[in-house]
Amino acid sequence: MTPAELSQAVQAAVSAAVQAGELTVDVPEHVTVERPKNRDHGDYATNVALQLAKPAGRPPRAVAEILAGRLRGIGGVAKVDIAGPGFLNITLDAATQGELARTIVEAGEAYGRNEALKGLRINLEFVSANPTGPIHIGGVRWAAVGDSLARVLKATGAEVSTEYYLNDAGVQITKFAKSLKAAANGQPVPEDGYVGEYISDIAKAVTDGVPGVLDLPEDEQLQVFRTEGLKLMVAEIQRSMAEFGVHFDTWFSEQTLHDSGAVGKAIERLREQGHVFDRDGAIWLRTTDFGDDKDRVLIKADGETTYFAADAAYYLSKRDRGAEVSVYMLGADHHGYVNRLKAIAACAGDDMDRNIEVMIGQFVKMLRDGKEVRLSKRAGNIITIDDVIDWIGVDAARYMLVRQSTDSTITIDIDLVTSTSRENPVYYVQYAHARMSAVQRNAVEKGIVRSADFKPELLSSEWENDLLGQLGEFPRVLAKAGELREPHHVATYLEELARAYHRFYDNCQILPKGDEEVTDLTHARLWLADATRTTLANGLRLLGVSAPERM
RNA sequence: GCGCUCAUAGCUCAACGGAUAGAGCACUUGACUACGGAUCAAGAGGUUGCAGGUUCGAAUCCUGCUGAGCGCACCA
Missing domain, CATH: 3.30.1360.70 (Arginyl tRNA synthetase N-terminal domain)
Known part of the structure; x- marks a missing residue:
């Protein structure tokens, strides 16, 4: 049951x-x-x-x-x-409890899936770091959490579309282009420009790809570095994300909002709803009607649209493309955006308590020699997603980042994480899976095939009961993680499940030793162990972590 | 000044409003002629920042205070 x-x-x-x-x-x-x-x-x-x-x-x-x-x-x-x-x-009674093992084995990969969020169409946007440099450690956290959350939401019945918003239209891109151009010409870094090895790498790739670019007039050169540099940088980000096992259904370009006229149309739609007004030569959205602390400018007095106007158009685009709920995952430095983003939804006539969710996640703090390391993309002092993968690998990195609540800051001691990565709890969970896989290999070697004649009442010891109880929790944990948008509950659960399994393993002999006979209990325990392996694998998959058969 | 978030074992973190607040690391002590010891068993470690309130019951909800991080543009 x-x-x-x-x-x-x-x-x-x-x-x-x-x-x-x-x-x-x-x-x-x-x-x-x-x-x-x-x-x-x-x-x-x-x-x-x-x-x-x-x-x-x-x-x-x-x-x-x-x-x-x-x-x-x-x-x-x-x-x-x-x-x-x-x-x-x-x-x-033991039989009723033990029957769960059969239920799980027969469900296989489907075990744990439920319909807590059945049919809900969710647009989940995360990372969305400016394409002016590699993804740094903060973005890596959202990559791990966001991707796992998408998997969890799908497992709880939601229709999820993941999205990365590319801010490819603003002055930051211009600074990026100027930095590339300067590097290619051997000139000093421009004011407020970007520095770092990747700048010279990309500059070289551009000059290799477009021979003669340095002979062009200044403004044409800049245009080449802008478009080609951006293309290369985005490709680089996409490569890192793929290597990290993170998938985005849509890479959404801010520039297309401007080019297609979507920004102007969005302003018109908001005006029809009665929340747009003129003041001091600028055009404003009255976000204070919906809890924002000040109204926001859509079009400046000089005629330029603001970033906020693009945000509004972007929200409406998500809505037009079918999202009932738009989930934004933002870093703590963006918490000031929560009210204005929600106000956009409300001004468009949506329910700001249902159609839009803004999650705020805390920072990742890095320590080296016991001191906090300040990271800055502009200063070129960054820890990238590739660094993290090099240090500890994808599995350990994803697990470390996803296992704790986004409400708390993560502190990573660089010296500690590289020297003691084996202490990562991910190995505790993976080891349980590998151990079970070894048992199955041994069973096959001994010619033992798990019988269909399963006697669940034999799983009656306290360790078997504990393990069955843990296994039964999985669907509920998933539903909770999906509803609360908190994938870390899955990691916490897997550690508890792995612990129950290891204890069971140490106290309950599964396969016969030496010339002992194969009994009904052997078969019953194989059912239980197989159910555990299935559940561990299903859980690890939701975190984007592999379930190895050998370690 | 206003606002958002956070505060739990020495450290890193858990805990649908539930019963004795749990794990890992570090520390002490046991278990390998092994279904894989990356494991298990036992011990020690806490006034959940402080003070009130709500209720059968509060780490969790509310109020105030303290401390920390962050944010308050016709920037992006």
């Missing part, structure tokens, strides 16, 4: 008690059934009696008594106890 099925059974028990006139309450939509930390509290516990006590006008324990009687009648429930203030502690 899965936790979801048990939850429904408890809900049905409440419903039956209400119909029988034993309780007078509205039947709750969802009944919480959780895995208690303490084994003495049964396999599952529910607080439903505590929550219904007040509306029912009865003491919690009295409500619990009523429900306990009905729960005992459910098939597969071995025991129901009332504990503490009114918790219902439910113990399943």
